[in-house]
Amino acid sequence: METQWVAEHPHVTMDKRPRKRPRLTWDVPPPLPPTRVIPTLYCGQEVVNGASTNHWLHSCYYTGVPRPASPPWRADDKDGHYVFAVGETLSPRYKILSKMGEGTFGQVLECLDLEKMETVAIKIVRSLQKYREAAMIEIDVLQRLAIADISGARYVQIRNWFDYRNHICIVFEKLGPSLYDFLRRNSYRSFPIDLVRELGRQLLESVAFMHDLRLIHTDLKPENILLVSSECIKVPDCKFVTRSAKDGSFFKNLPKSSAIKLIDFGSTTFEHQDHSYVVSTRHYRAPEVILGLGWNYPCDLWSVGCILVELCSGEALFQTHENLEHLAMMERVLGPLPQHMVVRADRRAEKYFRRGPRLDWPEGATSSESVRAVYKLPRLENLVMQHVDHSAGDLIDLLQGLLRYDPTERLKAQEALRHPFFIRDRRRYGYSFMH
Numbered sequence: 001m002e003t004q005w006v007a008e009h010p011h012v013t014m015d016k017r018p019r020k021r022p023r024l025t026w027d028v029p030p031p032l033p034p035t036r037v038i039p040t041l042y043c044g045q046e047v048v049n050g051a052s053t054n055h056w057l058h059s060c061y062y063t064g065v066p067r068p069a070s071p072p073w074r075a076d077d078k079d080g081h082y083v084f085a086v087g088e089t090l091s092p093r094y095k096i097l098s099k100m101g102e103g104t105f106g107q108v109l110e111c112l113d114l115e116k117m118e119t120v121a122i123k124i125v126r127s128l129q130k131y132r133e134a135a136m137i138e139i140d141v142l143q144r145l146a147i148a149d150i151s152g153a154r155y156v157q158i159r160n161w162f163d164y165r166n167h168i169c170i171v172f173e174k175l176g177p178s179l180y181d182f183l184r185r186n187s188y189r190s191f192p193i194d195l196v197r198e199l200g201r202q203l204l205e206s207v208a209f210m211h212d213l214r215l216i217h218t219d220l221k222p223e224n225i226l227l228v229s230s231e232c233i234k235v236p237d238c239k240f241v242t243r244s245a246k247d248g249s250f251f252k253n254l255p256k257s258s259a260i261k262l263i264d265f266g267s268t269t270f271e272h273q274d275h276s277y278v279v280s281t282r283h284y285r286a287p288e289v290i291l292g293l294g295w296n297y298p299c300d301l302w303s304v305g306c307i308l309v310e311l312c313s314g315e316a317l318f319q320t321h322e323n324l325e326h327l328a329m330m331e332r333v334l335g336p337l338p339q340h341m342v343v344r345a346d347r348r349a350e351k352y353f354r355r356g357p358r359l360d361w362p363e364g365a366t367s368s369e370s371v372r373a374v375y376k377l378p379r380l381e382n383l384v385m386q387h388v389d390h391s392a393g394d395l396i397d398l399l400q401g402l403l404r405y406d407p408t409e410r411l412k413a414q415e416a417l418r419h420p421f422f423i424r425d426r427r428r429y430g431y432s433f434m435h
Contacts, residue, residue, distance in 0.1 A: 068092055068114075073165070080126035081107060082167045089114075091164050094122060094171070105131055105266055106167070110174065113159075120159055121175070125168040134266040135168035141215065141265040142170075148213055154206040156226065156263045175261060176230035179311065180222035182255065188314040189237065189252045193388050193395070196311045198258040199225075201422050203304055206262050208413035211297050214271040217262070218279040218295075220303035222310060224264040231256040271296070283316045287330060287337065288407050290323050292346030298407035301416065305402030309380075312387045312395070324352045325370050328361040330405075332377045338405050394421035 071088040081102075088096050094111040097119070101108045106125040113120050125135040142158040149155060160171035177185070179199070191199070203225060210217055237252040267279060275294050280286065286302035289295050309317040317333065320326045331337060342357040354360040362371045378386070380403070384396050398421040401411035411419070 068095070076127050076166075080128045080131070082124045082127070082165070084109070084124075090122060090124070090169065091162060094120070105134070105264075111171075113171075119174045121172045123170040123172065124164075125170070127166045131266075132166075132168050135170065137268065138264075138266040139168075139170060141268045144213065144215075145210075145265075149209065153259075154202075154209055154261060155265075156261050172263075175263075176227035176255075178223050178263075179225045179227065179260070179307075182227060182232075182253075183222065183310075183314060186253050190314040190387050191254070191311045193312065193391050195254065195258055196308060196395075197391070197422060199260055199311060200304070200308050201417065202258070202260050203262075203307065204413050204417050204422075207300050207304060208417065210268075211300070211413055216269045216271065216295075216297055217265065217267075217300050218269055219264060219267045219281060219284075220262075220300055220307065221281050221284045222307055223281075224262060225260050225307070226263055227255050227257070228259040228261060229255070229257045282321060282326070283318050285326070286407065287327070287341065287405050290326060291341060291344070291349045293341065293344055296407065297412070298410040301402050301410050301413060302407075304413075304416070305399050308395070308399060308402070309383065312384065314387075317383075320373070322366065322370070323349070324359075324361065324364055325366070325374060327352055327359055328365075328374045329377055331359060331361075332374050333380050333383070334403055334405070341405060391421060391424075394419070394424060397421070 068089045070092065071085065074083040077083055084090065084096055086096055086098060090096055090109065090111060093113065093115055095114055097110045097112055099107060100110050100121060106123060109122050109124060111120055111122050112118075123135075125131050139158065139161050142155070145155045146152070146158060156175060157173045158170060159173060162169050162171075183189070183191075203220075207217065207220070232253040233256050234251045234253055237250060269275065269279075275296060278285075278289055279295060280289060280299060280303060284303035284306045286295060286299040289299060306317045318326055318329045320329055327337065337357070337359065339357040342353055345353070352360055352364070354363070361374070365371045365374075377383075380399060381396050384392055384399065388395055398411075398416065398419045401419070402416060404410045416422075
């Protein structure tokens with residue numbers, strides 16, 4: 001969960017992404033083969049078609065091979081993370097195979113479901129109360145989505161959940177890497193525009209579906225969009241065609257399938273709930289959130305616009321860690337902020353402006369490095385043209401609709417899906433590696 005509560009407990013980890021990401025090589029390890037283990041019974045909250053079924057401990061009986069013993073009790077680490085060892089069981093039902101990731105919420109482990117003999121991903125939430133509460137919200141949202149989305153094609157599917165040693169554990173289907181991880185492991189090389197079109201279409205369909213259910217995700221970012229499959233293919237990189245074939249830069253990896261699913265609903269909010277606190281991870285945060293004007297469905301669409309730019313370029317559009325610099329980057333890429341939004345900014349945001357609606361920039365910059373980071377950004381049109389060959393005009397027009405400052409004028413998800421970028425020449429420019 002990436003929600004930042006203003007008064008109570010701001011997250012210092014939300015803005016940790018470096019301004020310039022380290023360049024890494026493709027390093028996806030081969031999947032671990034499942035170990036043949038005798039199935040055992042486990043009592044928890046089994047989720048079937050979105051509904052949970054209670055299995056109480058006193059009603060469970062097991063006959064046959066004894067089930068694995070629970071690991072020794074250990075104290076959580078200083079941050080409330082569960083301490084584990086690979087090979088142990090997480091409850092008698094799940095054998096820990098590896099660690100898949102870690103975030104502010106807790107950890108994600110790859111586990112073998114000993115009852116169904118399938119590999120799953122288990123999100124182990126930190127034992128702190130605010131994260132436990134967010135986990136219960138996520139479970140509620142996931143079950144609502146599972147009921148509404150019968151196909152199960154838009155969102156990660158919840159399999160089970162249970163409370164283990166004061167940690168809420170949510171069992172998910174195991175999917176492929178996130179779009180961010182794919183970019184990172186591929187040295188941040190951009191996706192071809194036809195793949196961006198397919199990913200964007202699916203993302204907007206998922207957002208539109210949530211909005212129809214009166215749900216706002218509030219934390220859309222490449223880390224929270226997972227490819228369904230880990231399979232990839234190696235293709236020539238047109239940006240490096242002049243290099244020797246012996247140079248690894250001559251090739252880049254692309255997903256074999258463009259199918260994606262949304263994850264992380266711990267900060268998802270209903271339309272009728274309080275919308276006064278700060279939401280979204282820094283790089284994808286809408287201007288109305290920074291200015292303290294309140295937020296609603298349009299904040300998700302701003303995030304979608306930032307994501308599409310990142311998929312086309314390989315780099316986050318606004319790589320910043322501070323509000324004033326963030327607003328200066330917006331003005332550099334998109335033009336000046338509307339005066340009617342500036343004059344309505346709350347007291348905490350007034351300090352970012354001087355002489356009326358003028359942004360206090362570069363006078364208020366914290367460093368010369370910050371000024372240079374803003375100055376080097378191109379206008380949105382030029383940025384897209386640097387990375388996109390065909391469809392650039394349509395994409396620029398779509399992004400200008402998604403990245404409108406005024407949330408009341410921003411494209412809605414359904415409107416964006418009807419944009420020419422998604423419907424013009426779709427047959428001609430389909431992503432050829434889709435399965």
